[in-house]
Amino acid sequence: MSQTNTILIKNPYILSDSIKKESILLVDNKIEEISTKLSDNDAEIVIDAEDKIAMPGLVNTHTHVAMTLLRGVGDDQELQTWLNEYIWPKEAKLTDELVYSASRLAMAEMIKTGTTTFNDMYFFMEQTAKAVEESGLRAVLGYGMIDLFDDEKRKSELNVTKKLIKNCHNTANERITVAVAPHSPYTCSEELLRQSAQMANKNDLNLHIHVSETKKEVNDLKNQRNQTPFEYLNDIDFLNDKTIAAHGVWTTDEEMKILNEKNVSIAHNPSSNMKLASGIAPIQKYLDNDINVSIGTDGVSSNNNLDMFSEMKLTPLLQKVDTLNPKVIPTNETIKMATENGAKALNLNTGKLQKDKLADIVLLNVNVPHMLPLRNPLSNVVYSALGNDVDTVICDGEIILENKELTKINESEIMEDIKEIYTQL
Ligand SMILES: [Zn+2]
Incomplete structure (x- = not known):
């Protein structure tokens, strides 16, 4: 207490x-x-x-908080170039100390802009956990697993997650929980995705993943497997009511049915999608299909801050201009996405001013x-x-x-x- x-x-x-x-x-x-x-x-x-x-308090359902250290790196690039040429070479030099410092900076920024809960995927997560514990915030932390289809790497990545669960799950007065977080279908092998889902189910944890962020990702998968990303994930038993899919920009009508059936939550990141020119996620369609949509900032180098108020404003504006209908995503729906829906996605008893809520x-x-x-x-x-x-x-x-x-x-x-x-x- x-x-x-x-x-x-x-x-x-x-x-x-x-x-x-x-x-x-x-x-x-x-x-x-x-x-x-x-x-x-x-x-x-x-x-x-x-x-x-x-x-x-606002619930940021998709971020990489230690990327505050990469603020200002690689502006004005498309996702693959941005990752390959700007972000990944710098991330290769990350250390415990750097992630701790960057996480502390993010805690300060998030608290000062009204976020009380965030869902993170990154590296050296014990350091972020330490910063969360000290700051008083609430977080769901996942180690971003990437095996690039290599067997040995897959095993070691899963071991890092196992350790994180052991060290950090339900710590800091239960303000910290752990999620299983394979990075994406294009950086993770099928086996890693399957084992991630099994690990999450076994430990009753959230699954956090990037899905359908760019058109290229969808086209590549179609060429390789003749499936769209959510069809593929459904096929390998990855989707359930504890899965949070970040982005979902290119989701098809058929995939909407799957997401509804499996009660998957979407984390919508309007600034990041706009900045990387990934596209406009079909948020109104998700809502029409009874799919739980929450809001995230994504990491700081594609945003470039952690201010949920600007994401809250951009969410309805983008849908209005996309559908040419000013009536879509009214204010009550927007605030729900930034609070209640985020709490629902993370299975946390927060996000509402109501008796017995956190x-x-x-x-x-x-x-x-x-x-x-x-x-x-x-x-x-x-x-x-x-x-x-x-x-x-x-x-x-x-x-x-x-x-x-x-x-x-x-x-x-x-x-x-x-x-x-x-x-x-
Ligand atoms: Zn992301």
Whole structure:
């Protein structure tokens, strides 16, 4: 349990499409009550939230947080060139220390922009776990397995995941869980994908993978196996209700049926898809097919930040311009994708302001020019807010950002460290 037992968030605007003010009582790491009847006497700590909007902490369902160290590397390239010529050569030089420093920088950025939970896939994940533990955030961590169709490599990659499960699953007051994360169908052998699914099922863990990000990936697989990526993954028993597929840009109507049947979740990454010119994911179609869609930032070199507020705004805008229909993805749907749907994808009891949900709450400052007037908090949060409006963040019942100041980690120390070490890559 966290050290603080009771917190009262006093009189914020509750995130909805009309003006509604209530107080929120947190007991340990859960939301105990939301009502107008609560008073200062109900809690040890009282946060005056008169000019704040209270909303669930954002859930970033696809990222590679230590890529903060690669910010500014390889702009304006398509995915394969970007990976082969810019990213992978630098990643080959990563070390424990670099991943730890980069992860700490990401924690600071995510907390300050209202993310309380993230789903990560990368390397040296024990280092990211350490940064998560120190920062107070919640995370699902997966080691990004790539065997490039090599038998020995496959075994060693699976062993790294096995070790990560042993060392990190359900640690940091259960804020950290582990996922099994084979990178993609084009970097992993069939055997690695099959064994990943078995390992995830056996340990009741999420499966996290990149699927159908580019047209090239889909065409290559069609040439090799005469199957589309989700048909292939379905065929080898990879898909289930704990699978999170990042991207899904080129998903066909037939694949939609498979995803619905297998209850797969999609992590949509609008900035990354736009920046790498991968395409526009058919989000409205996913929703029409009852498929759970969540939102992610992807890594920082294809974004180039971890601010979920900009992803939240881009998600409906991209669908509107793609379908030429301004009515698609209304504000309530967008906020659901960035919170509740993400929690559902990760099987976590968060993402909603509701009794008995985990106390993962963000308070946004309303008293700034671009947030006024406040007619409709939901509209302002989706279309007007910036990550920088985040004032207070509570994760697992603990205050980790207060008046824009990080309470558990030292921001200036983290930044000084990065300025010194980034040249090592
Ligand atoms: Zn990615």
